[in-house]
Amino acid sequence: MAFKRRKIAVIGAGNTGATAAFMLAQKELGDIIIVDIPSMSNPTKGKALDMLQVGPVQGFNVTISGTSHYEDIQDADLVIITAGLPRKPGMSRDDLVTTNANIIKDVSEQIARHAPNSYIIVLSNPVDAMTYVCYKTTGFAKNRVIGQSGVLDTARFNTFVAEELNVSVEDISGFVLGGHGDDMVPLVRYSYAGGIPLEKILPAERLEAIVERTRKGGGEIVNLLGNGSAYYAPAASVVEMAEAILKDKKRILPSIAYLEGEYGYQDIYLGVPTVLGGDGIESIIELPLTTEEKEALNKSAQSVQNVMSIL
Numbered sequence: 001m002a003f004k005r006r007k008i009a010v011i012g013a014g015n016t017g018a019t020a021a022f023m024l025a026q027k028e029l030g031d032i033i034i035v036d037i038p039s040m041s042n043p044t045k046g047k048a049l050d051m052l053q054v055g056p057v058q059g060f061n062v063t064i065s066g067t068s069h070y071e072d073i074q075d076a077d078l079v080i081i082t083a084g085l086p087r088k089p090g091m092s093r094d095d096l097v098t099t100n101a102n103i104i105k106d107v108s109e110q111i112a113r114h115a116p117n118s119y120i121i122v123l124s125n126p127v128d129a130m131t132y133v134c135y136k137t138t139g140f141a142k143n144r145v146i147g148q149s150g151v152l153d154t155a156r157f158n159t160f161v162a163e164e165l166n167v168s169v170e171d172i173s174g175f176v177l178g179g180h181g182d183d184m185v186p187l188v189r190y191s192y193a194g195g196i197p198l199e200k201i202l203p204a205e206r207l208e209a210i211v212e213r214t215r216k217g218g219g220e221i222v223n224l225l226g227n228g229s230a231y232y233a234p235a236a237s238v239v240e241m242a243e244a245i246l247k248d249k250k251r252i253l254p255s256i257a258y259l260e261g262e263y264g265y266q267d268i269y270l271g272v273p274t275v276l277g278g279d280g281i282e283s284i285i286e287l288p289l290t291t292e293e294k295e296a297l298n299k300s301a302q303s304v305q306n307v308m309s310i311l
């Protein structure tokens with residue numbers, strides 16, 4: 001049997017979808033098909049063609065195409081869902097729930113029909129609840145339906161810590177648990193700079209300020225952009241997860257995973273540390289938490305439940 005290149009479908013050709021598609025191509029992770037709703041002109045095809053023409057300049061060699069037909073995602077190995085509305089200043093991610101849930105249901109049905117063996121990473125917000133909708137609609141196994149938030153939230157935390165310490169961001173390893181909302185749980189106790197616990201080198205009030213800024217990191221960018229939300233770091237984050245799966249890297253990365261008793265929660269998608277490899281979420285890592293940390297995680301899980309109760 002001949003080897004074949006991987007096929008990656010990106011649903012939604014907006015800011016996050018187009019940026020993720022471009023980064024996937026630059027890393028030659030597979031042939032890319034970008035799907036968006038039909039329109040009078042054809043911006044999806046236009047973006048795909050524009051990206052493809054970077055290949056000769058940067059030296060990557062994959063196909064990139066744009067479409068509004070779901071048949072074109074036939075047999076995709078991996079699907080990244082970015083379809084849906086982003087928030088605007090003054091909105092919370094949860095305000096998007098009703099509109100985006102309808103979009104995610106529709107997209108998930110199409111994925112189940114045309115790419116029944118795929119692994120899915122969901123980005124659309126409110127992402128914990130949208131990942132749940134995708135899981136229920138596709139009926140795929142829980143390890144194959146994954147949400148992205150923790151890689152991004154951790155990247156923000158790491159960025160702020162590196163700036164504070166004036167050291168390389170490469171040496172910071174933060175750790176964020178919970179839902180992708182303002183009560184997410186950056187766990188300082190499990191965060192390090194060059195192997196040194198952060199609590200040993202940063203005063204408690206500076207750490208608390210960084211935790212707060214991380215929690216509101218998405219909103220900070222929404223306010224700065226004025227019309228839409230972050231996309232470079234979100235795209236890079238979803239691509240890191242995609243790479244872990246496509247190359248069976250068995251990375252320890254935070255993912256939004258379906259919980260059946262882990263951390264004491266049932267029937268919920270929530271951000272937890274996972275091993276991401278060729279079979280998607282291969283395992284969930286459970287860590288001992290202090291009473292205070294567990295209370296913070298309970299609060300975050302309750303926020304996700306509140307959004308899910310609207311569905």
Ligand SMILES: NC(=O)c1ccc[n+]([C@@H]2O[C@H](COP(=O)([O-])OP(=O)(O)OC[C@H]3O[C@@H](n4cnc5c(N)ncnc54)[C@H](O)[C@@H]3O)[C@@H](O)[C@H]2O)c1
Nearest residue numbers: 012013014015016036037083084085086123124125127234
């Ligand atoms: N999880 C995260 O960390 C994270 C990070 C950034 C953005 N997001 C979320 O991702 C989503 C997309 O953000 P964006 O900045 O790319 O928005 P965007 O408006 O730039 O792009 C969204 C695209 O989805 C398309 N779309 C809508 N319905 C569709 C359907 N049924 N099928 C296919 N495509 C459809 C739209 O036409 C649009 O091109 C938002 O919900 C945003 O909140 C999540």
Ligand SMILES: O=C(O)C[C@H](O)C(=O)O
Nearest residue numbers: 087093125218219229230
């Ligand atoms: O903040 C948003 O609405 C988009 C995304 O979830 C983010 O964290 O950047």
